[in-house]
Amino acid sequence: MASLRTTRRDSRLLRYLILGTWALVCLVPVAWFLSIGLRPRVEIITPRPIYWPTFSLDAWHMIWEDWPMARYLRNSVAAIFGSVLIDLVLAIPAAYSLARYQYRGRDDIAFYILSTRMMAPAIVAIPIFFLFRSLGLLDTVWALMIVYAAINLSLVTWIIRSYMLDIPKELEDAARTDGASDLRILWEVIVPAIRPGIITASVIAMIFAINEFLFTLLIASTPNAYTMSVALANFTGGSDGVIYNAIALVAFLAFLPVFLVVLLIQRHLSRGLTMGAVKG
Amino acid sequence: MARIELRNVEKRWGAVWGVRGVNLDIAEEEFVVFLGPSGCGKTTTMRMIAGLEEPSSGEILMDGENMNGVDARDRDVAMVFQGYALYPNMTVYENIRFPLRMRKVPRSQHDALVRRAAEMVQLTELLDRKPGALSGGQRQRAALARAIVRQPKVFLMDEPLSNLDAKLRQHMRVQIRHIQRDLRITTVYVTHDQIEAMTLADRIVVMRSAEIQQIGTPDEIYNDPANTFVAGFIGAPPMNLVEGGIEGGVFRAPGLEVPLPGRGDLGRVILGFRPEDCAVSMDGGELRGCVYGVEPTGDVTYLTLKAGERLIEIKADRQFRAPLDSPVQVALDPARLYLFDGETGRRIR
Numbered sequence: 001m002a003s004l005r006t007t008r009r010d011s012r013l014l015r016y017l018i019l020g021t022w023a024l025v026c027l028v029p030v031a032w033f034l035s036i037g038l039r040p041r042v043e044i045i046t047p048r049p050i051y052w053p054t055f056s057l058d059a060w061h062m063i064w065e066d067w068p069m070a071r072y073l074r075n076s077v078a079a080i081f082g083s084v085l086i087d088l089v090l091a092i093p094a095a096y097s098l099a100r101y102q103y104r105g106r107d108d109i110a111f112y113i114l115s116t117r118m119m120a121p122a123i124v125a126i127p128i129f130f131l132f133r134s135l136g137l138l139d140t141v142w143a144l145m146i147v148y149a150a151i152n153l154s155l156v157t158w159i160i161r162s163y164m165l166d167i168p169k170e171l172e173d174a175a176r177t178d179g180a181s182d183l184r185i186l187w188e189v190i191v192p193a194i195r196p197g198i199i200t201a202s203v204i205a206m207i208f209a210i211n212e213f214l215f216t217l218l219i220a221s222t223p224n225a226y227t228m229s230v231a232l233a234n235f236t237g238g239s240d241g242v243i244y245n246a247i248a249l250v251a252f253l254a255f256l257p258v259f260l261v262v263l264l265i266q267r268h269l270s271r272g273l274t275m276g277a278v279k280g
Numbered sequence: 281m282a283r284i285e286l287r288n289v290e291k292r293w294g295a296v297w298g299v300r301g302v303n304l305d306i307a308e309e310e311f312v313v314f315l316g317p318s319g320c321g322k323t324t325t326m327r328m329i330a331g332l333e334e335p336s337s338g339e340i341l342m343d344g345e346n347m348n349g350v351d352a353r354d355r356d357v358a359m360v361f362q363g364y365a366l367y368p369n370m371t372v373y374e375n376i377r378f379p380l381r382m383r384k385v386p387r388s389q390h391d392a393l394v395r396r397a398a399e400m401v402q403l404t405e406l407l408d409r410k411p412g413a414l415s416g417g418q419r420q421r422a423a424l425a426r427a428i429v430r431q432p433k434v435f436l437m438d439e440p441l442s443n444l445d446a447k448l449r450q451h452m453r454v455q456i457r458h459i460q461r462d463l464r465i466t467t468v469y470v471t472h473d474q475i476e477a478m479t480l481a482d483r484i485v486v487m488r489s490a491e492i493q494q495i496g497t498p499d500e501i502y503n504d505p506a507n508t509f510v511a512g513f514i515g516a517p518p519m520n521l522v523e524g525g526i527e528g529g530v531f532r533a534p535g536l537e538v539p540l541p542g543r544g545d546l547g548r549v550i551l552g553f554r555p556e557d558c559a560v561s562m563d564g565g566e567l568r569g570c571v572y573g574v575e576p577t578g579d580v581t582y583l584t585l586k587a588g589e590r591l592i593e594i595k596a597d598r599q600f601r602a603p604l605d606s607p608v609q610v611a612l613d614p615a616r617l618y619l620f621d622g623e624t625g626r627r628i629r
Contacts, residue, residue, distance in 0.1 A: 073325075173332050174365035176352040177436075178426070179382035192369035 011059040030231050030255065039247030044244045059245035068223050069231065069248075073253065075220075076227040078141050080209040083148030090149075091157040091201070095184050098157070099164035100172070110161070117154045121214055129218050139225045147215045159204065161195030164190060200266045207258055228254035281308050282342045282356075282466050284329060289338035291324050297490040298324040302338070303441065304485060304539040306493065311460055313469045316487035322470045323438055325487075329468060330436050331355045342433065353382070358427035359436040360442065364419045364461065366411035366426070372398070376425045382508040383430060397429040400459055417448045424456070427532070428463060435460065435467040443477060453479055474514050478502065486510050493579040508625035510620060511552050517593040519552045523622060531619075534588025536611060538566045540619075548622030555582075555595040557616035565611035568590065571602045585610065 036044055040056040063069045098110045128147065129138075137143040167190060175185045191198070218231050226234075232250050235243040262269060284306040291298035295348070299321040315323035327333040328340060331352035333404050340347045352510075358379065366375050376394045391545060398404045406540040409417055420440060427435060437456070441449045457480055460467050471477055477484045478498045486493040486501060494506040505511035511519040524533030526546040533539040540549060558567070560583065569587035576598065583594040585608060594610055602608060619628040 168363060168365065170361045170363050170365040171367065173327075173330075173352075174359065174361055174426075175356055175367075175378070175382075176332065177330055177355075177359040178379040179353045180378075181353065184382065189367055194368075195369075 013081060021039050029123070033248035034252050037245050037252055039245055041243065041245050047154055056245075059243070059249045062243070063246050067231070067234065068249070069253075071223055072226050072231040074229050075141050075144070075225060076210065076229075077257070078256070078267035079144035079148055082141070082145035083152065085151035086145065087153050087156040087205050088175050088202065089162050090153060091185065092191065094157050094199075095164055096190060099161045110158075113154045114158050115154075115213065121151070125214065125218055128215065132219060138159050138219060139221050140219075143219045144216060144225060144227065147219065148205075148209040148212055151212065151215070152204060155208075156201040159201040160194065160197055163194040167193050195261050196268045199265050203258070203262060203265070203269060206261065210254060210258055234252055281464060283344070283345060283473050284434065284466060284468070285339075285341040285344075286325070286329075287339040289325070289328060289335045289340060291321075291333060292336045293329060297321075299328070299335075300490040300567040302492055303577050304492070306466060309464045310522065311457070311467045311469065311480060311482045312426070312485060313471060313477040313481035313483075314485050314487055315471060316493075317472055320487040321490040322472075322485075322487050326436050326438055326468055328360050350399075355434075356432050357434040357436055358430070358432040359421050359438065360420075360427050360440040362439040364411070364417055364423040364440075364443075366422055368411055370410070370586070371407065372403060372409055372411070372414070372422045372425075375411065375422055376407075376429050379426060380620055385430065390523035393429055394425075397425040398461075400428060401425045401455065416443055416445075417452070420444060420452060421455075424459070428459060428465075431463060432465065435465050435469075435600065437467065437469045438471075439471055442471070442473070449476075450613055456480065464512075474513065474516070478514070488513075500618050505618065506627055508552070508620045511620070515553050515554055516591040517595075519554050519618070520592050521620070522551045522587075522590060522592070523548070524551060525549065530611060534590065534619045535569050536567050536587055538617065539614075540617070543619075545621060546622075546628075549628065550625070551623055552620060553612050553616060555593045557613040558594050558610045559613075560596050560600060561611045562607050563609075565609035568607070569610075570605050570607050572604070574604075578600070583608070 020156045028120070035053060037059050038055055038057070039053050040058055043050060043054055044055075076174075096115075098106060121254070132138050132143045135143075137146075171193065172185050172190055175189045180188065190264075211229065211280050213229050216227050220230055228250060232247055232254070235250070286302050286304040289302040290300055292300075302321075302325060304312075304361065314325060316322050317375055320575050324333060328335050331347065331350060331354075337350065340357070342591075366372075367378065370378065376397055377390050377543050380390050380393060394402065394407075398407055401424050403421050403425055405419060406414065406422075411422065414422065415457055416608075420443075424439065427437075433539050439545075440456075441452050442453060445496065453476060460608045467478060469476075481498055483495060483497055484501045485495050494501060494510045496504070501510060502514055505514065505519070512521060522533045522536055523538065526532075526540060526543050526549055528545070529539060529541050529543055531543075531549070531551050533551070536551070543555055559565075567585070567587060569585040569592065571583065572582035572586040572591055573582075575582040575584075583596040583599045583600060583602070585592040585594055592610075620626060621628055
């Protein structure tokens with residue numbers, strides 16, 4: 001009995017050890033660039049190792065006072081949340097149609113939607129540039145919103161569709177005999193039932209959007225539409241050279257919102273990531 | 281309270297028949313049970329009545345009005361599903377209220393109607409709970425309350441008790457029958473459980489391989505089966521069916537000789553008799569065999585007899601005991617014998 005208890009305790013210790021190591025691997029880079037961001041610039045480029053770094057808010061003051069960082073942050077948040085909203089508005093009905101209605105070519109359409117994700121982004125970069133120029137949307141957050149939404153739409157549609165396929169058909173039949181229209185069924189029965197899937201798809205879309213660089217650089221040419229990811233590039237050139245502590249701090253600030261969102265909804269997210277995997 | 285008529289209703293998917301040539305009249309306030317094994321077409325027939333499936337051919341009429349092409353939400357039917365199909369994000373109260381909202385019943389009436397329905401299924405205490413926090417029986421009652429809340433023209437119930445344990449099932453059977461009588465709503469009920477069919481139905485529709493085998497009251501189905509399928513499907517244990525021939529007014533099969541006075545010679549027939557229509561006898565009987573199994577259950581003893589290569593089920597007296605392989609004779613009730621055609625399985629009257 002005692003040996004059984006010991007084995008159990010050992011296995012639990014081992015589990016904590018593995019998880020702790022993994023957490024460390026994930027957190028060290030974050031902690032590292034936070035520590036870089038909160039040090040004076042001179043200390044970062046010194047060749048000698050520093051064991052007790054000096055705390056400094058130089059980079060913090062610099063990014064907020066010398067650069068319109070608040071604006072970049074606002075642009076990022078608007079473009080990201082706006083794009084996710086557009087994705088959900090378009091993807092939910094599309095996914096419902098692909099998951100539930102029978103029509104010719106349905107599976108081909110589903111595959112076509114996913115295949116757009118397989119294309120190298122550079123292929124459409126120039127047409128997109130001309131398209132937005134014709135629409136007069138270059139250098140606007142609206143254009144970023146639309147581009148991010150377009151990039152993620154296929155993925156969001158597929159994730160949501162896989163969750164919808166797991167919803168028992170009986171639930172819709174019940175709602176239909178209860179007198180609900182297709183739209184009411186979608187809104188009142190299906191959407192609440194796949195909430196974990198919607199959250200999962202949104203977070204994934206958010207992560208992709210916040211990391212998007214190529215199209216942002218193409219569309220945004222002034223601080224009017226710069227986002228955090230493009231703002232990072234501003235600290236790499238010019239007469240000041242590479243400003244490492246500012247880059248690290250902006251990278252940390254770009255990472256923080258998604259991290260907080262994931263932290264807040266992690267219960268739904270972990271359920272959501274596995275819910276679509278196994279048919280009930 | 282609608283009258284339902286099915287006129288030569290058929291459903292097929294390519295070469296596969298779901299339902300074939302179904303003709304049926306269901307009277308107002310009648311309780312009709314579709315009974316049959318899995319895949320016999322009973323649920324498909326119900327779904328066509330609900331409007332969840334469109335018939336490939338034929339007509340479905342409610343109160344004389346053709347329902348073909350009418351959407352499920354416009355048919356004024358309420359359905360209870362095998363898996364309950366409660367909306368997981370809503371409380372029991374919201375689940376029951378859902379049909380009222382969808383059918384635009386004035387908001388001021390909602391609360392009273394929901395509470396009345398919950399009361400009928402004894403669920404008033406659990407209105408604030410979500411379906412995930414309910415037991416199987418409670419979920420079943422919530423689904424029932426959702427169906428009765430708006431007093432539809434027709435109730436459709438698709439194996440609603442199949443996920444419950446035996447004791448709860450018996451309790452719910454009584455409750456369902458009671459509610460149907462109170463509300464006087466035409467009800468169509470699908471099951472593969474013959475006890476449910478026998479206890480609930482005004483009439484039973486026995487189905488097999490997409491076709492109706494027999495329509496009748498429980499007594500008619502039990503006492504006057506139309507073919508070997510119905511005879512073998514109803515009753516627990518089911519009717520014994522012994523293949524043999526009639527010669528000189530006597531049915532003969534290995535271990536069995538039954539006088540059938542007045543019957544002409546027939547080469548291949550099936551003799552049917554129910555386990556309860558036999559009596560173990562010490563001083564002679566038509567059936568001779570040896571004891572293969574004895575199963576005392578308290579109120580009755582099930583005796584399995586081996587006659588020739590065939591096993592015969594007998595309901596013996598509850599005190600009956602006999603060693604295995606001992607010889608036994610069984611007398612059959614001559615008034616309760618059934619003859620079926622050996623080829624088609626149809627009843628020979």
